[in-house]
Amino acid sequence: MNKQLLGLLRDLPRWRIIFLIVLAGGLAMLTFLLLENIITSILYNSLVFTNTRNAFIDIVGPRKWDRLLQVVEPVVYLVLWMMLTLLYLYLFYRRERRAYYDRCVSRLIQDVAFIAEGNFNDRLKEMPFQDLALLSDHIMIVxxxxxxxxxxxxxxxxxxxxxxxxxxxxxxxxxxxxxxxxxxxxxxxxxxxxxxxxxxxxxxxxxxxxxxxxxxxxxxxxxxNKTVSLEKIPINMVEMLSQMEQQFRLELERSGVECRQFYSTEEKYVLGDSNKLARVFENLFSNAIHYGKDGKYLDIFLKDEDDTLIIDIVNYGDPIPAIDLPHIFDRFYRVEKSRSAETGGSGLGLAIAKDIIELHQGTIDVSSSSEKTCFTVQLQLLNKQS
Incomplete structure (x- = not known):
């Protein structure tokens, strides 16, 4: 109600508000005079009221009766006039509120028509009426x-x-x-x-x-397109990473890179598709060797926290520029812009790796500084005793 009243007061011209207040007071006075004549005529022509008044005068005396009338009559008249004024103001408010509601509907229709013409960045004005506000919110959601x-x-x-x-x-x-x-x-x-x-x-x-x-x-x-079906089996990631090192042994030797393992031989299992996960780590190993060969080392860290297995593939070559880091997993994105087969692959390897990891409900991230570049893979750890 307060929001509607404030909106109505803002919407109405000041002269109209003053006019309605004065009109309410004038109508209240006319109504009061009319009621006074009617009630006085009825009361003074009533035998019961006349006898009761005369009996009361005999008890208190004519002088006290006159003084009582002098005190009570103005108060009663003022209260009645104020009540009638408030009644008329309430009736005017109801009428103006209805007209204000119609104007709000018209404005809402105009604003919606303006948005429908293609002005989708425009916002509907706040509506003071609950039903219109709800309709406006739903329109903006659409x-x-x-x-x-x-x-x-x-x-x-x-x-x-x-x-x-x-x-x-x-x-x-x-x-x-x-x-x-x-x-x-x-x-x-x-x-x-x-x-x-x-x-x-x-x-x-x-x-x-x-x-x-x-x-x-x-x-x-x-x-x-999510059309790949995963053949999930328990995979010992310690064994898979060791196999990766052997698979890339000749490439590591040709590049002069030493692979160092920083994890125990204790078996760590995840539930996943072995071929797909092998594709991920083949890509990470290949990238680490290709772009990090100047750093001479490729380090593998493996640890588990709670139910998560965390694998870090670290190289110490040139850092990835900060401007490229947010896009490193985008398809066809290459840090070097030549798109040469000599300096990079198809540009899809990391995008494919990210999709495969996400299909396994895991995450893959990258961080890079002047000291090192680290790709971090997190997978759900499978509790398996073997």
């Missing part, structure tokens, strides 16, 4: 959801265009190289069998890179 839907649609369109651009670039580069060398071979533009073999090796390498990119694209699409 508008906000529509804005979010439009934003997501725009983002999806931009993502699609970006995906087409990136895929076209990454497919065209090796394909151009393959066609170029095959053209040399087709036209016998090589000096000897050694050069021919060199050309075929290049073609094979480019075709392998192209095949890997296509495979990554299919896997990334399936992961994003």
């Amino acid at each position: 508008v906000d959801r529509l804005k979010q839907s439009m934003k997501e649609e725009l983002q999806a369109e931009m993502t699609k265009n970006e995906l087409i651009t990136n895929v076209s670039h990454d497919l065209r580069t090796p394909m151009t190289s393959i066609l170029g060398y095959l053209s040399l071979i087709e036209n016998d533009k090589y000096k000897d069998e050694v050069e021919l073999r060199y050309y075929t090796q290049i073609v094979y390498a480019r075709a392998s890179a192209l095949n890997n990119l296509i495979h990554d694209l299919f896997e990334y699409t399936k992961l994003r």
Whole structure:
């Protein structure tokens, strides 16, 4: 009620408020005079009232009766006039409140029509009436959801265009190289069998890179569309990490990187898809060797806290720039911008790794400083005795 009254007072012109107050007082006075004449006529023509008044005068005396009338009559008249004035003010308030409600409805309709024309950043004004306020809130919820839907649609369109651009670039580069060398071979533009073999090796390498990119694209699409089914089994992560070290032993030696393990041989199990999780750590090991070879060490930390297994893959190469850290798990994102196969892969490896970890209800994060770069994987620990 207070909100409605304040809104009404703000909405009405000052002259109208003063006019209604004066009108209420005037009507109250006229009504009071009319009632006074009617009541006085009835009372003085009533035999019962006349006898009662005369008896009371005989008891108190005429003088006291006159003094009593002089004191009581003004008070009674004032109280009655104020009550009638308040009654008229209340009736005026009810009428103006209804008119104010209609004006609020009209304003709400106009504001909704303005938003419907495409002005989705505009907000509906606060309504003083509960039902209109509830309607306004629900309309704004619909508008906000529509804005979010439009934003997501725009983002999806931009993502699609970006995906087409990136895929076209990454497919065209090796394909151009393959066609170029095959053209040399087709036209016998090589000096000897050694050069021919060199050309075929290049073609094979480019075709392998192209095949890997296509495979990554299919896997990334399936992961994003949630069409991948996980074959979960208990996995000993200590054993998997040790196997990773052996798998990358030759690559570690060629890069001059020493792999150091900072965990015990006690078995630590998680429930997951072994092939998918192996893909994650293959990518993390490969990145750590490729980008951290100047640091000479690749460190693996494994620990458990409560029901969580925490795995850190640490290298000591060049840090990842702070501007790139928030985007490191975005698809096709590379810290170096050349998109060269010599300096990076398809740009999907970390995006795929993130999706796989999230399918296992885990998390993967990265931190980087001038001292080290650390990828942290957290998975739910499985209590298994073996």
